[in-house]
Amino acid sequence: MTVDSRRAEDFHLGADVRAADGTHVGRLARVIVGQDDFTLRGVVVKESRRFSGHLLAPESTLISDEIVVPIDAIGKVGHEEVSLTLASAEVRRLQPYLTYEAAAPDEVGIAQEILTPFGANPGSPGALEIAAKGPGEIEIERGESVMLGHHGDKLGEVQDVLIDDGQLVGAVVTLGRWFKQPVILPRRFLDRSDDSVLFAHLTADDLERLEPFLPAD
Numbered sequence: 001m002t003v004d005s006r007r008a009e010d011f012h013l014g015a016d017v018r019a020a021d022g023t024h025v026g027r028l029a030r031v032i033v034g035q036d037d038f039t040l041r042g043v044v045v046k047e048s049r050r051f052s053g054h055l056l057a058p059e060s061t062l063i064s065d066e067i068v069v070p071i072d073a074i075g076k077v078g079h080e081e082v083s084l085t086l087a088s089a090e091v092r093r094l095q096p097y098l099t100y101e102a103a104a105p106d107e108v109g110i111a112q113e114i115l116t117p118f119g120a121n122p123g124s125p126g127a128l129e130i131a132a133k134g135p136g137e138i139e140i141e142r143g144e145s146v147m148l149g150h151h152g153d154k155l156g157e158v159q160d161v162l163i164d165d166g167q168l169v170g171a172v173v174t175l176g177r178w179f180k181q182p183v184i185l186p187r188r189f190l191d192r193s194d195d196s197v198l199f200a201h202l203t204a205d206d207l208e209r210l211e212p213f214l215p216a217d
Helices: 105-118 204-208
Strands: 016-018 024-034 040-047 066-070 074-077 081-084 098-102 127-131 137-141 145-148 154-164 167-174 183-186 190-192 197-200
Touching (some): 137 154
Parallel strands (some): 016 081, 145 197
Antiparallel strands (some): 016 024, 024 040, 040 066, 098 127, 145 154, 154 167
C-alpha cells in the first residue's frame, strides 16, 4: 500500500505505531505537511516509555521522546495502527523531533519567555528548542487551537486530520461553542502563520455549512 492509495480516514492521530518487526514504537502524535500545498512530508511519533528506554530509568528526564518518520518509511496504515517499513533498530536511529542548542547570552531571556509556555524545560537556561522541520513545513497535532482569522476568537481545537492522496484534505475540529460533535474543516479554509495555531477563514454562512465528522465503522 502506498501513500497515494490511502483513504482519508486511514491516518488517525493517536494510532499505535509498530516497527516492521512488530515492536510497538509509540503513537502517532503529529503530521508534517508543506505550508503551501499541505502535502504530507512525514509524521512525528511519540515513543512509548519502553521503546524510549524511560521505563528502564523512570527517574531520568528524557531530552526528547518524539521521532520524525519520513513518508517513505510508512508502510501499511490503518485507523488504529500504522506499520513502518523499518525494523526497531533502524527506528531508534531516526532523527529526534526536538533538539536543543545553546543560545547566545543575550538570547537566553527571550528563549525562556518563548519556550516555557510551550513545555520547554525551564531548568535548562540558554537552550533553544529546534523542531526537525524543513523550510516551509508545519506540523499539526491533536489539541492545537484553531483561530477564526488572525485576530479573531478561538474557533475550536484539532481532534484529528484527514489525509488523502498524500495530502491534508481537512482537519477534524471540535467546535464546542457552535456544534455538539466534531466537524470537518476543509483545507481551503485553513491558513498557517506559526507552529502553535491553525488559522481558519470562514464566514458565518461557511460555519453553518460545515459537515459533521462521521468516522467510518
